[in-house]
Amino acid sequence: MKIRHVCHNDIDKSKWDNAILASPQCRVYATSWYLDAATNRQWNALVSENYEHVMPLPVKRLWPGTSIIYQPVLSQQLGIFGRNIGSSDIQDFLQAIPNKFAEVSIPMNSANRIFEIDGYQVVEKTNLELDVSISYKELYSAFQKGVRSALKKGQHSLILSESDDVDTLVSFYKEVMQSKLNLKNSRFTLIRSIIMALMSRNYGFIVEARDLQGNLVGANFFCVFEGRIINLFGASNLAGRKLEAMHNLLNFTFLKYAGKPFIFDFEGSDIPPVKAFFESFGAKNQPYAVYTRTKISPLLSTIRSLKASFRFNSKSN
Secondary structure: OOOEEEOHHHOOHHHHHHHHHHOOOOOHHHOHHHHHHHHOOOEEEEEOHHHOEEEEEEEEEEEOOEEEEOOOOOOOOOOOEEOOOOHHHHHHHHHHOOOOOOEEEEEOOOOOOOOOOOOOEEEEEOOEEEEOOOOHHHHHHHOOHHHHHHHHHHHHHOEEEEEOOHHHHHHHHHHHHHHHHOOOHHHHHHHHHHHHHHHHOOOEEEEEEEOOOOOEEEEEEEEEEOOEEEEEEEEEOHHHHHOOHHHHHHHHHHHHHOOOOOEEEOOOOOOHHHHHHHHOOOOEEOOEEEEEEEOOOHHHHHHHHHHHHHHHHHHHO
């Protein structure tokens, strides 16, 4: 298979999106417009003849002359897309990533087989999914006792409704999570761009949870694309956790899509409490791989660590 590295401005996005949509591995993260939003149009690609097989390469410039391939925000699974992808194809694509990139960290998709490849480290990641094509009664019967109790509690203490207010969602998430994650404002700008790109195409919806006084205590954005509902972005505050907001936000979507041909994608997780929470709804693991390759010299690695430490200390003071 002949594989070409194509810079962003030379990508035929019509052929690209057709390839993604036609592939058995189809993921919204790999569409050209999603990548544009998630990377601020900073992505290249590997493509085979006539875009039969494609692989996105999000690019980040660290400093002059040094760029890396990385995992963008809200982009859990990328990898290789196309029909009849075998182990040799995966190896060929990964080996075709140009050596000029000082570091490569690329998440594959769950349909790409996981195995060792020379020059790369591979880590298997957890992704929990739930088939919601069965009736809600059948879904509910698989919920653990704690989930059922949380849903009953929410019926009497929460008001759930759909919303199109992206700014409120992002601001709420920032208020709840910023002290834990210490994210840059530029990251929230990208998150907003992604959600706006999805909503402008009718590929998702926001659900808000409010207490009986009307206070926002939880909110989620669910992406709906090509038979997959993705638990893409959301949070609950302390009051929301006491009122079981997250259980009820997820259940709102199960009620909406039960009996329809969709997979609910929880988007993770390898964090034990989060994994246990998702599994309590009856979700099953569909793992994917993250391949990494590092060619940054020890000196440059030290400089990068010092820069990161300086940014953290500056924000802490």
